[in-house]
Structure formats: C-alpha cells, structure tokens
Amino acid sequence: MSYLEAHEKELYELRFSPMCKPAAEVANLTQLESHSTRGRVMMMWRIAAGHLEWGEREAELLYETTLDSISEAFDVFHYPVSQYMLDARAEVWEAGLAPAAVQGAVEKAKESSATFPAPESVDGVLVLAGEIGQIARHEYFSSVLEDVLQRVKVAASIWPADCGALAYALGARQEAQTQAQQVVERISDLGVKEIIVDGPETAWALLKIYPALGVNLPQDTKISLLSTLLFEKGGNFGEISETVVYHDSRPAYLIAEGKPTHLAILPGYLEDENQFGEGEVYEAPRRLLKLMGAEILFGSWTRGLAKSCGADDGIWLTHPHLAQGLARQRLEYAKSLGADQIIADSPLCAYWMAENATGGDPSVRWLPEVLG
Amino acid sequence: MTISNMQLKMINHELEAIVGREYVTRPEADRAIYSVDIYWPPRLLIDRGKLPPLPDVVVQPGNVEETSAVIKLANLYHIPVTPWGGGSGSQGGIMPVYGGISLDLKRLNKIIEINEISGTVTAQGGINGYELENALNAAGWTLPHYPASVHSATLGGYLACRGSGTVSTKYGKAEDMVLSMQVVLPNGDVIRTLPVPNHAAGPGILQLFVGAEGSYGIISEATMRLERLPEVRRFRSFLFPDMHNGLEAGRNIMLDRLQPLVIRLYDERSTIKTVRRVLGQDVSSGSYMVIGFDGFEDIVSAQERRAYSICEQYGAEDLGEEAGRNWWEHRYDFYFPPKVLDFPWMFGTLDTVTTFDKLETLYWAKKEALEERYKEWDLFYYAHFSHWYLWGVMAYDRFIIENPPEDPDEALALHDEVWDLAVKVNLEYGGVINEHHGVGLKLARHVRGQYGAAFQVLEGLKDTLDPYNLLNPGKMGFGPPR
Numbered sequence: 143m144s145y146l147e148a149h150e151k152e153l154y155e156l157r158f159s160p161m162c163k164p165a166a167e168v169a170n171l172t173q174l175e176s177h178s179t180r181g182r183v184m185m186m187w188r189i190a191a192g193h194l195e196w197g198e199r200e201a202e203l204l205y206e207t208t209l210d211s212i213s214e215a216f217d218v219f220h221y222p223v224s225q226y227m228l229d230a231r232a233e234v235w236e237a238g239l240a241p242a243a244v245q246g247a248v249e250k251a252k253e254s255s256a257t258f259p260a261p262e263s264v265d266g267v268l269v270l271a272g273e274i275g276q277i278a279r280h281e282y283f284s285s286v287l288e289d290v291l292q293r294v295k296v297a298a299s300i301w302p303a304d305c306g307a308l309a310y311a312l313g314a315r316q317e318a319q320t321q322a323q324q325v326v327e328r329i330s331d332l333g334v335k336e337i338i339v340d341g342p343e344t345a346w347a348l349l350k351i352y353p354a355l356g357v358n359l360p361q362d363t364k365i366s367l368l369s370t371l372l373f374e375k376g377g378n379f380g381e382i383s384e385t386v387v388y389h390d391s392r393p394a395y396l397i398a399e400g401k402p403t404h405l406a407i408l409p410g411y412l413e414d415e416n417q418f419g420e421g422e423v424y425e426a427p428r429r430l431l432k433l434m435g436a437e438i439l440f441g442s443w444t445r446g447l448a449k450s451c452g453a454d455d456g457i458w459l460t461h462p463h464l465a466q467g468l469a470r471q472r473l474e475y476a477k478s479l480g481a482d483q484i485i486a487d488s489p490l491c492a493y494w495m496a497e498n499a500t501g502g503d504p505s506v507r508w509l510p511e512v513l514g
Numbered sequence: 515m516t517i518s519n520m521q522l523k524m525i526n527h528e529l530e531a532i533v534g535r536e537y538v539t540r541p542e543a544d545r546a547i548y549s550v551d552i553y554w555p556p557r558l559l560i561d562r563g564k565l566p567p568l569p570d571v572v573v574q575p576g577n578v579e580e581t582s583a584v585i586k587l588a589n590l591y592h593i594p595v596t597p598w599g600g601g602s603g604s605q606g607g608i609m610p611v612y613g614g615i616s617l618d619l620k621r622l623n624k625i626i627e628i629n630e631i632s633g634t635v636t637a638q639g640g641i642n643g644y645e646l647e648n649a650l651n652a653a654g655w656t657l658p659h660y661p662a663s664v665h666s667a668t669l670g671g672y673l674a675c676r677g678s679g680t681v682s683t684k685y686g687k688a689e690d691m692v693l694s695m696q697v698v699l700p701n702g703d704v705i706r707t708l709p710v711p712n713h714a715a716g717p718g719i720l721q722l723f724v725g726a727e728g729s730y731g732i733i734s735e736a737t738m739r740l741e742r743l744p745e746v747r748r749f750r751s752f753l754f755p756d757m758h759n760g761l762e763a764g765r766n767i768m769l770d771r772l773q774p775l776v777i778r779l780y781d782e783r784s785t786i787k788t789v790r791r792v793l794g795q796d797v798s799s800g801s802y803m804v805i806g807f808d809g810f811e812d813i814v815s816a817q818e819r820r821a822y823s824i825c826e827q828y829g830a831e832d833l834g835e836e837a838g839r840n841w842w843e844h845r846y847d848f849y850f851p852p853k854v855l856d857f858p859w860m861f862g863t864l865d866t867v868t869t870f871d872k873l874e875t876l877y878w879a880k881k882e883a884l885e886e887r888y889k890e891w892d893l894f895y896y897a898h899f900s901h902w903y904l905w906g907v908m909a910y911d912r913f914i915i916e917n918p919p920e921d922p923d924e925a926l927a928l929h930d931e932v933w934d935l936a937v938k939v940n941l942e943y944g945g946v947i948n949e950h951h952g953v954g955l956k957l958a959r960h961v962r963g964q965y966g967a968a969f970q971v972l973e974g975l976k977d978t979l980d981p982y983n984l985l986n987p988g989k990m991g992f993g994p995p996r
Binding site: 154155156157158159160161162163164172173174175176178180181184185188191192193197199200203217218219221404405407408409410412442 | 543857
C-alpha cells in the first residue's frame, strides 16, 4: 500500500471541501485554485484511488505550498492535512519525482550539517539549535543565544545540528532518519539528559519526527523550549514599550497541546485567544513578553491559526519567491494591526521575516534579542 | 469549443501579455479543480475516475483593466469565458462546459472603501467573504450576509447568484444589500450602475446583473450597505406540535413586523433528527424552531416578548436559549467533512420560495410526488424553512438517495429526473425554480419554462450584450456559444 492509499478514506471525505480557503497560505498569495487545500486534496485522492498518477506538475504542486498544517488547524474536525502532505511528499521523493529544487535543498542540508560537528563534551545543558544551523547569519544568532544563556546563568553547549526536520518535511525520510540517528547517537555519547531547543521546528523534530522514524532519544531525556527555560530562570529582562505582534511558527502548531475550536473560525470572532490553540509553545513566549510589559496585539491569525511566514517546511529554500510573498504578507498583516515590532521565538522565522522587511515595516526580532 | 494547439499558443502569448505569464495556467493538474464546485454531477464524474469538462486555460486578471482586456481578446477569438469566484456554488455555474477560459477573479480582492458615514463598503468582486467580514468587524461593522459558503465564496459570487445568508430574514439577501456595481460587459466595456439603487431615474440596470451568474457581465466591484455590530444577539428554540402550527407562528411573527434575525423551522423528519442530535432528546413528532433577534437590548426584549407569545399561542414548548445559541456557534460545522452530505449518496437542495398561502400545499405536493415516484430508490425528503419574507417563506428542502446507480450515466439521468420533477412541482404550486442557490448548469434547462413569454426579455438582453454567447455559455437557458 502506498503512503497515500493509507489515507484514501479521509482524502475521499475531504476532496471536495472548500471550507479551509481563508487559511491556505500559498493559495491566498497566488489565488490559484490548484494551490488551495481542496485542489491539492482532490489531486491526492485521485492518485490514491488510482485515477491519476504522479506527474511532473502533480509533484510540483505538492511543493508549491507549506505542509498546510494551517488548514488542519482551521478545519473544525482537524483532519491531519499535514500528515497527508508529508506522506505524499515521501511517496514522490521515493519515486524519484521530487522537483530539482527540492532535491537540491535536501542535498544542501546534508552538506551544511558537516559544518556543525557536535561538541566534544557538554558543559551543563545541550542546546540543540537546529533552526539556527539553517540560517546564513547563524553566528549572530548563536551569539545572541550565548548571551541570553549567560544572563540567566545557564551553562550550556550549543550545537546547531541539522536535526533532520527539513529533510523530513520535504519527504526525504531516509535522509531524515540518518540525520536523526546521528544526532541521537551523539546525544547518547555525550550522556546528555537535558536538551533545550532553539525553536519550535527543532522541538518538532525531537518530539514528533524522531518517534515517527523509529529513532529514540535516551530514556528520561528532558526536552524544553528556550522560552520556557528563560521564564523559569527569571531575571530582569527590561521593558518593551512598543506594540508587538507575536508570530507563532507553523511547527508550533505541530507540538501544541490544544487545537483551535469551532469558535475560532467564525468570522470576526475575537473574544478569547485561547480558542485559537493552547499549549506551552504558545504560552511561554507570551509570558515572557507580558513580564516585560509588552502590549501584544491580537489578530485572528494567531496561535494554531498563525499563517506561515515562509520559513516553514522548506519552502523558503525550494520556492523562495513564494516564501518571500508569505513573509511580506505577515509583515503587512502586523502593520495593519498597528504593530511596531514582530517577535518570534523561532530564529528561522525571525531571520526570514527580517530579510524580507523593508522600510516602513515593523521591526522583526527573535525573542532572545529583545530580552535586554 | 476546440482550439487548435497552435492557436492556443498564440492566444496564450496574448493572455500572458495582458495578465503576466504567472497568471496564465495550462497544465491539466491545475485546470482540473476549475471544473468542480458543490454541484453533484462533476463530483460524480471525479468519483468515478473521470473528469468533467475542463477549461482550456485558467487566467487570473489582477484588476478590472486586465479583466476587460481578457474579455475583449475572448471576443476577438470567440473563446468562451466562465467566471470563477470561490467555487462554492451548488449549481455548476462555474463549469466550463464549452471549454475556453476559466476566469479566476480572486485577485480582484481589495477593499476600496469603508464609508463610515453612509454605512457602506466598496470592494472588488473577487474578495473572499470571510476576509471581507473580518475586515468589517474590525471596523465595527458587518455585512449581514452569512451564507454557509462564507469561507469560500466571493462578493461577486454572492451577487451573481442572488445568495442568501442565515440572517436574511431580517437583513435581506445579497441582492437587497447592493447599492451599485462595476461590471465588465461581454464586449469588455466597463460600466457602472447608478450610485444608488432606489431612484426614479429610469429602468434600473443594477438588478439586471444581479443573479445573472456572469451571463450579462462580470461583477468586478460592488458597493454594499452595512450594519453596525449589534448590541445583543439572542436565540431561543421551541417545539411546535406540528409543522402547520410552526408555519402559522412564523407567518404571524413576520406579518407583525417583529423583524426576527432568523427563524428556522424544521419539518417533522428534520425535527426528529435535529432534536436528538442537538438536545439529546427523542421526540416522535412535532416541529422544531430556532428563532433569534439582534439589535439594541430594549428593542430586542420587546420583540422577543411578542414573538414568544405568538409561539405560545400556537402550542409551542419553550426549549430555552442554549440550543439556539449552540446552533448559531456551530452553524458552519455541518459544512465541513465528515458532517457534510457526500458520496456515495445522491442528494440535492430543491429549494423554492412562494407566498404564505401556497407554501404548505407546495411542500406536501413535492414530498408526495418525489417519494412516490422514487420509492424504488428510497428517496428521503426532508425540509426546513429558513429564509422568511413579509409575504412568504422559502422551503429549504432536500432529497437523499443513499444507493444511487453505480453507472455514472444512469446516476446522472436519475439525478436530473429528480430535479425535473421537483421543479415541475415548484412551478405548478406557485414557487420558482430556486430561491438562493442560483441556476447554474443544474437548472439552466428550466429557465425558459419558468419565464414563459417573458424569457424573450432576458434573451433579447443577452443577444444584445453578448451576441456570440461567450460569457458563461450553457447557463441560464441561453445555449451554446455562437
């Protein structure tokens, strides 16, 4: 049975539904109907049912999108759309049909992982900085991370390891598994029991991808978000007097504890932010910002319904023009809410939005950058 | 229409010159979705491994000038053009039955102005309904048009199909909310209707384009009246001893001009299903109603008092607020899978509207006719009454056949037969062929019969505006491109 055939029943149920249209990020950028969740699911169902085969354009359509976990969140009954996407991409990858740009991105990730060998030993906790390792300005982000850890007096060794999240998101499961095994072997060798992750994508890798690939961390390994650690350690982080839009990355949804409720998709519903998703990944950074007196502006595309900034699921590497469009949309959205700055706890998101910001846009910061 | 490959390439170059290369799309993998809305037949074809008629090319204009230029090009080469908005219609209006261009209008999605003094919004026709409403709510306003398709439909689509939303009983249908429109005519000329809908300045052309489903022109922009967000909005539900008493209560509430936001009255079959699902109670008879009011607290309280008194007069049992509020908050749930009606069933909404004096007779005649004729298929008929007027009410009636023929041709034939009989009864008992879903492809063959001699008025307009019949051909009873 192919990956998609395993989902044939659910794809059958979803294939004609247009209800998630406001959510699908790339479709809202291009306005092309084949980029919509419905267009893609109908295609995937036809393939799963044997009415259509994967061709060049069909494979392309799988990658001219994020994993569309936002449609999963928006859907009242939360069909696991992102899982269908992951499995479809794995099917395409293993058939050798992944577009050249996708193959190139996976190859590049493999090469760059050699740039960041594991530390020889760990002083204190291990910070797995999988997101930072993907950023061109990784040295800057690593130094910000070192500074903030010093401030809260946490001894740590930072390892910008390629955790395999990118390869997994792009369908290269064998490559992701190899990477995951290398990371876990090194963690075991180092005798590490506590891992801090630099952002939600790294957390997604350890908490969800590794078990799915059958790669197990040593028993009793504690995994924490950086924002949770910083809040627990406390300290005077200064004040934020500007208005802020807090940006949740799409991988945050994949590790959150509670999904958006049916109320969140009612037009104009703005009564209770918790209806848009619950979980430590959403709360921890907000707690920190509120401690600093930040006025966090609330718009309905938040938490589980936060739209991708383009730094998710590899699209910024495979389809940079689409990812740039997504970044611009997030910047414009924050501007429309009246934000002075956008803060994200994902270094990858902060980097990508900042790269695409122009004069007049809100400034973009990674959370540790604003902890004065 | 068949276009040769060479011609297609030449035309593609011209289209790309108008809208930009990235907005002209040819691969079949992209075109396939442009043949499908909520209409049952194209979905049946896909279900059976086939494809419905596809457009030859998808074109996405970015503004009204590009839209006009594309239409002019289509006239030059006699290429059919089928407008595409949200693709959430139930009548097959978007199906490109003669191929040609599928004109995806969603890039025309800007809000031009929210006019706080006049209480209006002007927006482009391709704007998504959900996005429009969110923007309006942020400014303290609402466009009180809340169809089930709000997450997918566009403003142009609302107007093109004369759509209705859940609160139409108080606020009207989309056609009642429009003040003026900008329209791209079938020859590519861009016109504006008069700035206001009520006047004595000659025949009104605004309503010619409303409900024309693209056959007279593309709605590129519309100005709509808004409402302020209400102070309160409350709901209550009742159980009447039978449908007749429920209808009488509703009729009197309307004739007393109590302005309910919504009245949803369920027939007995729907009541048994709904009350069990919503309230967890088993009833064997009766007619369930949800009724709501909104506005200022003191006015709403007065309206409620009178309306609930009427309900009591007609023998209703008061079931309280919770169920009504629950319905309001979950009103979109039933359009998401797996709750939405879907294959392998055959189903459709046979809605019509008529005056109060004819409604019950029409309901029973239709129910009897359909259930009797299609007894061997176990046709299940049920209804609720959800869009009320000062003079009548809409019957939102549906049929389900759980085990339709496996062969697609037989299934399509049965599907069309059911519709033919339903429409016949609708027209015979004082109704019309549809109340708020539109005509599309599904009912196109019935438009002439409905209008009789008056159809020449519609046809004359079409012949003048679109002599080659290129804009949305095959719909509205106008036949193929010439």
